[in-house]
Amino acid sequence: MTGTLYLFSGFSITWIILFIYLFSMVKRQKSLEIQIEKISSKLEKVQNSQALP
Amino acid sequence: MTKRIFEIAFEVVTFLLMFAAIYAIFIYAPIEKTMGIVQKIFYLHVPAAFLAFSAFFITFLASIVYLYKKDQKWDVIAYCSAEVGVLFCTIVLITGPIWAKPVWNVWWTWDPRLTTTLILWFIYLAYLMLRGVVRENQRANLSAVFGIIGFANVPITFFAIRLWRTIHPVIITSEGINISKPMKYTLLLTFCAFFLFFLSLLKNRIKLERLKINTENVKAVYEEIFSS
Amino acid sequence: MRKLPSYDYIIEAKGVKKEFGFKAVLKGIDLQLKEGDFLTLFGPNGAGKTTFIQILCSLMLPGSGKVCIVGFDPRSDREALCEVIGFVSHHTFLYPNLSAFENLKFYGTMYNVPALGEKIEKLLELVGLADFPNDQVQTFSRGMQQRLSLARAVIHDPVVLFLDEPYTGLDQLGAEDLKQILVEFRDKGKTIVMISHNLDRGLELCNRVAILRSGRLVYHEEISETEIVDFKPIYFKYIEKRPLPFQVAL
Amino acid sequence: MIFIRKLWAIVWKDLLSELRTKEMILSMCLFSFLVLIIFSFALGTEVMDLKTIVPGILWVVFIFSGLMGLGRAFGAERDKGTLSGLLLCPLSPWGIYLAKVVGTFIFTAIMEIFTLSIFIILFNLNLLPVLLPIGLIIFLGTLGFSAIGTLFSAMSAATKSRDTILSILVFPITVPMLIAAVKATETILAGKAVAEVYPSLKILIAFDLIYLLIAYLTFTFIIEE
Numbered sequence: 217m218t219g220t221l222y223l224f225s226g227f228s229i230t231w232i233i234l235f236i237y238l239f240s241m242v243k244r245q246k247s248l249e250i251q252i253e254k255i256s257s258k259l260e261k262v263q264n265s266q267a268l269p
Numbered sequence: 270m271t272k273r274i275f276e277i278a279f280e281v282v283t284f285l286l287m288f289a290a291i292y293a294i295f296i297y298a299p300i301e302k303t304m305g306i307v308q309k310i311f312y313l314h315v316p317a318a319f320l321a322f323s324a325f326f327i328t329f330l331a332s333i334v335y336l337y338k339k340d341q342k343w344d345v346i347a348y349c350s351a352e353v354g355v356l357f358c359t360i361v362l363i364t365g366p367i368w369a370k371p372v373w374n375v376w377w378t379w380d381p382r383l384t385t386t387l388i389l390w391f392i393y394l395a396y397l398m399l400r401g402v403v404r405e406n407q408r409a410n411l412s413a414v415f416g417i418i419g420f421a422n423v424p425i426t427f428f429a430i431r432l433w434r435t436i437h438p439v440i441i442t443s444e445g446i447n448i449s450k451p452m453k454y455t456l457l458l459t460f461c462a463f464f465l466f467f468l469s470l471l472k473n474r475i476k477l478e479r480l481k482i483n484t485e486n487v488k489a490v491y492e493e494i495f496s497s
Numbered sequence: 498m499r500k501l502p503s504y505d506y507i508i509e510a511k512g513v514k515k516e517f518g519f520k521a522v523l524k525g526i527d528l529q530l531k532e533g534d535f536l537t538l539f540g541p542n543g544a545g546k547t548t549f550i551q552i553l554c555s556l557m558l559p560g561s562g563k564v565c566i567v568g569f570d571p572r573s574d575r576e577a578l579c580e581v582i583g584f585v586s587h588h589t590f591l592y593p594n595l596s597a598f599e600n601l602k603f604y605g606t607m608y609n610v611p612a613l614g615e616k617i618e619k620l621l622e623l624v625g626l627a628d629f630p631n632d633q634v635q636t637f638s639r640g641m642q643q644r645l646s647l648a649r650a651v652i653h654d655p656v657v658l659f660l661d662e663p664y665t666g667l668d669q670l671g672a673e674d675l676k677q678i679l680v681e682f683r684d685k686g687k688t689i690v691m692i693s694h695n696l697d698r699g700l701e702l703c704n705r706v707a708i709l710r711s712g713r714l715v716y717h718e719e720i721s722e723t724e725i726v727d728f729k730p731i732y733f734k735y736i737e738k739r740p741l742p743f744q745v746a747l
Numbered sequence: 748m749i750f751i752r753k754l755w756a757i758v759w760k761d762l763l764s765e766l767r768t769k770e771m772i773l774s775m776c777l778f779s780f781l782v783l784i785i786f787s788f789a790l791g792t793e794v795m796d797l798k799t800i801v802p803g804i805l806w807v808v809f810i811f812s813g814l815m816g817l818g819r820a821f822g823a824e825r826d827k828g829t830l831s832g833l834l835l836c837p838l839s840p841w842g843i844y845l846a847k848v849v850g851t852f853i854f855t856a857i858m859e860i861f862t863l864s865i866f867i868i869l870f871n872l873n874l875l876p877v878l879l880p881i882g883l884i885i886f887l888g889t890l891g892f893s894a895i896g897t898l899f900s901a902m903s904a905a906t907k908s909r910d911t912i913l914s915i916l917v918f919p920i921t922v923p924m925l926i927a928a929v930k931a932t933e934t935i936l937a938g939k940a941v942a943e944v945y946p947s948l949k950i951l952i953a954f955d956l957i958y959l960l961i962a963y964l965t966f967t968f969i970i971e972e
Contacts, residue, residue, distance in 0.1 A: 590832025
């Protein structure tokens with residue numbers, strides 16, 4: 217039945233697109249979190265070095 | 270705290286509705302007689318089309334509000350909505366031909382509705398590209414203006430294409446097909462599910478963009494302090 | 498004679514901030530100048546001098562804060578404001594394919610200058626280009642272009658003149674001429690704001706000095722001729738690299 | 748009155764500047780000539796029905812060649828560093844925009860007249876009896892194209908990759924205008940009554956008015972930083 221094939225491909229492509237988008241959002245969020253992590257660790261370092269003397 | 274609970278509840282409802290929609294589409298809804306099982310793409314295609322248009326409309330409104338108020342919040346909304354809109358528009362443009370091929374035996378017809386959607390897709394891709402290349406201090410202004418022009422173009426495109434193809438292909442007649450009650454309910458359910466999904470997608474996209482802006486701000490302040 | 502609104506200060510900036518993307522270029526600048534002041538603005542590269550002067554002459558809008566020039570707000574009375582200011586930048590704003598006369602005629606028409614022909618002749622005389630009114634600007638040397646640019650900036654008798662590095666590209670003679678023109682302007686009682694890298698040139702004519710550093714006005718004083726000699730150490734003290742006087746709340 | 752004089756001053760200095768170099772108008776005309784030649788080779792000599800494809804070719808040539816002129820409207824000002832000088836003049840942004848539309852319109856019109864004459868010779872077409880309606884259609888189409896194109900020219904002048912982004916912005920937006928113009932030209936060339944092109948003309952006029960209105964409302968945001 218060709219109809220089922222078309223139906224199947226239609227739905228699967230839709231879901232693939234949506235998941236790619238969601239995945240890209242997750243990736244962007246991850247990279248932002250890494251950046252925030254970097255900044256806060258550097259800030260901590262500076263604070264510690266200032267506290268020493 | 271209550272806000273957080275509300276958010277979680279919202280996500281859960283969206284999730285459940287999506288499942289209910291899938292159940293309704295494949296099991297509850299009857300198979301259409303003339304088109305066969307392919308007709309079920311209809312439940313994806315139509316809500317996606319509606320949401321794509323709504324997303325572009327949100328971009329249009331947010332662009333106007335931005336130019337009026339000059340608040341960056343609205344620019345972020347316009348941008349995120351355009352991105353989600355392009356996503357749904359892509360889905361429409363892919364499911365459309367997949368539905369059309371077995372039914373009309375062609376992948377594509379230059380029907381006003383199809384052509385308008387295609388042009389809209391190009392316009393908002395251009396919108397996203399414009400944001401990528403323009404200088405930062407003019408980005409919000411330029412993209413807001415383009416967002417307004419892009420949507421103002423929709424009715425005029427529709428009329429122009431109506432003029433161009435006077436013989437409408439099947440789609441206009443298929444507008445009038447009698448939808449049986451179960452089909453109607455299924456469509457309603459998928460509409461709700463997709464709408465909630467769209468809202469949560471948009472909401473999270475906006476949240477992500479705000480996070481990005483805040484991070485960049487912090488980074489700029491940080492670099493300034495430690496460069497001196 | 499055009500009517501000017503009443504104002505306390507001829508140039509007034511309050512808390513002017515400007516960001517380019519995420520980079521803060523100006524971080525809250527307050528400046529007040531009275532009529533007849535000649536302010537020279539010093540500062541290292543990237544301090545935001547050009548951005549500041551562009552905001553003052555309405556080429557850019559301040560991100561936040563208020564600017565008021567001759568009583569006009571650039572947001573609401575841009576056109577009226579444009580009629581009373583002149584701006585000389587390191588771009589000459591001249592069309593290379595048009596002659597000196599045509600360039601001045603174009604700008605004169607834009608500013609609606611009465612008796613334009615005579616005015617242009619007088620101006621060309623003033624900047625020492627009377628011999629080349631019909632030569633295309635692209636054949637001019639950098640110095641000649643700069644002179645013509647000055648003529649362009651004052652064609653409508655502005656009340657306030659903004660100069661962004663006007664001495665760039667001028668030879669010794671040209672610089673002297675420019676100085677003479679500025680002296681004439683100052684003595685007419687016009688208000689002038691100048692940006693300069695060159696300490697000597699910048700200090701020659703001014704009666705006020707300001708130093709801009711990473712988006713803040715760190716020094717702004719009236720200065721008399723005797724103090725000019727002492728200014729150099731002050732300048733270097735202010736632009737040397739050291740932590741800025743503010744704390745970061747974490 | 749002063750407004751018109753200032754407007755004309757901008758148009759005149761653009762014309763004069765172009766007259767000295769002739770760089771843009773020559774390249775536009777040459778480009779349209781080349782595109783026409785390529786079309787006539789690609790289509791072969793024995794084309795079945797010339798009248799049905801002629802309008803399409805004509806407008807494609809107009810749009811492609813016109814695009815070259817569009818980028819220059821604000822791009823040239825930015826290249827020469829004169830844009831700030833222009834913006835400093837006491838004229839509303841709308842006035843500057845309008846002057847640039849008039850300039851672009853004149854350059855595009857010159858190119859179109861040239862293209863039409865070449866077209867008549869190459870494709871052996873007799874346009875004389877329908878010159879008036881065709882002229883009206885081309886006028887309206889070119890006006891809309893200049894109106895929206897000048898707006899985008901100012902936009903793309905603020906970007907890094909100027910010409911690419913200009914074509915990406917202009918093409919999808921001009922599709923309705925292109926369709927209406929081609930449709931109208933086709934009707935006229937088929938020898939039908941002028942009354943039959945009224946719907947297309949209405950769309951062209953609507954297009955022109957909407958874009959001039961949008962430009963009036965938003966142009967100040969495009970040039971402010």
